[in-house]
Amino acid sequence: MRNTEFDIARLVTDYRMMKAEIKRLQSIIYGFSIPMTNWGVAQYGLDAAMPKGSSGKSVAEMKQMDIREKKQRERLERMECIVFALESVFDILDDETAKTIYDCLLDGMTHRDIAAHLTTSKDFVRIKKQEIFRQISQNSQILTYLQKEKIAV
Template sequence: MGKQGQTVKEVWSESDIDYLVKNYRFWKKEINRLERVLYGGSSAMGSWGVAQYGIDAAMPKGSSIRSAEELKRMDVRERGQIERLEKLRTYVYALEIAYNLIEDEQLTTIYDCLLDGMTYRQIAEHLSASKDYVRLKKQIIFSQISQNSQVSTILTYEKFAV
C-alpha cells in the first residue's frame, strides 16, 4: 500500500499472503496499542467495513476517525500512527474475511491454526497428519486467498488523505 502518487499493489501472491498471516497476531496487538494511544481504548473489529442499507447508506458521513481540522492540529507522529492503524486494520480485516471464504472444514482449521501462530508440527499433531500434509494444504489455502477478488479488493483499497 503506497502513498498518493505511488503505485498500489494490485496482485497479492501466495508469499504476500504468507507474510500477512505470519504477522497477523502481532498486528492485532499493535492495533490495540495504537487505539489505546490515539483514542484511549480499542474499538470492536466487528464494525470495520460493515455495509449500511436504506437511509443510513444515503446519508452523508463524517470521518470515522478525526475531522480535517483535528488532523491539521495533530503532530506528524500522530498522523503517522493513524495512517499505520488504518493500514494494519485493512490487513487484519482482509485475513479475517478470507477465513469465511475457505469452504473445506479441514482447510479452515489449518488456516485458523496458522493465524493463531501454530507451527507445522503443532498443526500436524492437532490433525493427526504429517508436516508435509500441512505444508501442502497451506499452499492450497494461500493460493485460494491470493486468487480471491474480494480479498484483493480489500488489500488494494487505499484511502487518500482526508
C-alpha cells in the same frame, strides 16, 4: 510459491503482531480499543437516519495533529484493512480442514503443532497451506485489500 503467495504467507505470520499493534494504536488515537465488529457495520431504520458524532478526528483536529500522530493513524488504517482481509479468508475456504489449518496458522502454530492437532503429517499440513495461499492469491476481492498494504509501504 509465487511472489503473491509469499506476501500472503508473510502477512499470516505477522497477523498476531498486527492485532496487538491495532489495539495499541487505537488506544493511543481514540483513548480506547474499538472492537473489530464495529469497523464499518451498517445501520438500518432510525439508527441510520439520526446524526452521529464521528469516532475519528475532525478536519480541524487532523490539521493540528503532528506528523507522528498522522503516521500512526495511517498505519492503523492500513493494518485494520489487512487484518480484515485475513479474517475474511474463511468465507472463501470451503473445506473444514483448510479452515482449521488456516485458523491455526493465524494463531501462530507450527506445522508440527497443527499436524499433531489434526493427527496428520506435516507434509499434509504444508500441502494444504499452499492450497490455502493459492486460493487467497486467486481471490480478487481479498487481494484488493492486501494491495493497499503494498501500495502504502
